[in-house]
Amino acid sequence: MMCMPCYTIPIRTHVITEQDNIIELAKCYTEGVVEPGDIIAIAESVVAITQKRAILPEEVQPGLLARFLCRFPGKHGSLATPPAMELALREAGTIRILLGCVAAAMGRLIGKRGFFYLVAGRELAFIDDIAGTMWPYERHIILGPHKPGKIVAAIKEATGADVVIADVNDIKCVDILAATSPASVKIAKEALVDNPFGNDDQQTPIVVIKVKKEAQDRAA
């Protein structure tokens, strides 16, 4: 696969909270940096935080089912604690979660992973259980962002640039939750592989991806 010649410019922001408006933030922090043809990438967790989707575990009362089911995902998984599983049950519904569990069990029998999220819903994979990162949200459970497609469209309207919302980790996995164009998905997947958002307290949830002209043509 050919590598896209592009550069990433992480922008250090304040600690984003539920008081912030992600569209205004994207506009304000990228002003003077973003140019025509660039892509604005935003970390999914901060989009969720601005949507009041960061929840303190003590505010969740996990039921018996959540307490039981949370024993099965790997201990480094997203749903390893009862409150996170309880929130997953509320997001996807009990039936979908149970069907996901059946699929996961069958997957284990044949040595395949990922069946749970395939059946229960991809959005559950974006739940971040107590992650220990991004103070003061290090002890929150952060759900995936709500209607990310609408958010990227609104930011594009405000800034004129293509926009992606991405979930990136330090093991070079890039998941694009929403994008304003198919070309930007392709470019962002390569550009964000080294996680310029950071996975600690770097406070760089907004990244401007500058793409060389020939790469844009190729992606299109």
Next chain:
Amino acid sequence: MTASRITNLWSKVHYNPNRPVSRVVVESTTPFQFDAKESPSGITLIAQGARANMYCETIEVYDGLIEWIKVEEHAEGVVFDIKLNHPSPWRISCEQGIPHRTVISFVRDHLLTLFAKKVIFIDPGHGGNDPGGKGPVDLLEKDVTMIMATALQDLLKPLTDQVYLTRTQDYPLSQWMRCNLAVKMNAHIFISFHTHHSHDAAIQGTAVKYNPAAPGCASLARFTLEEIVRKIKRPSRGIEPDPQLRHLGLIPGLTVEPVAISNWVEEGLLRNPTLYRKIAQGIFNGLLRFWGEKKG
């Protein structure tokens, strides 16, 4: 001409062979003219004519040399005040690219002097058939203490070649044997890692216990506690004497409990690799204050 936009600032310790440096990196859209001057407590860098896209605030570093960096936007440009805890030679270099990087490097030689020839024993608590506490999900104390110990060893290794672990594999050791290893090697310090474990899952936070037989050890415990709390931002559970460390005699010794594994929020924090580096840096800063004060 459009103004250079300052987009990001970060700091990291860079381990050149035999000469570690603290690097402060200012990222911008284009190069900028700068002016740098020394102040009694550090240096001030002015990015002339630049504008800040990054958020201007005081950024805590606490890497053993750089305390914090204050970023402010003024009419003449963006001003970076870098506060050091020790005078240090510095130099500025530029790295072309997108983003453009202006790098201020501070030599950490005084740390080499302070840690040279120090014999440091690090003890990962529990092991083998003694797992210690267990988290509400499933982390085991014996495993997380090993990660803590290794993180501290990695941080100290570039400064002294006499850093030892009491155990490197998963096997049990009595408290007497652990302390005896340190005594035999005439250790300057003994640091034992544990996590708090309680039936009360609400208990959380950091505690440091100390060898009551070693002179000044309470100060060491207090410094270490303050520095760990500053790095990992958990509540303090205070310091107290640990009678089990009496086996060390006059050797300063600490039992560090950075978090409570039985609190499932803190068990969640233990899944994040960054936490271990922060705990190690907190202990490092505590040692620095302790030995720095003794030297001073």
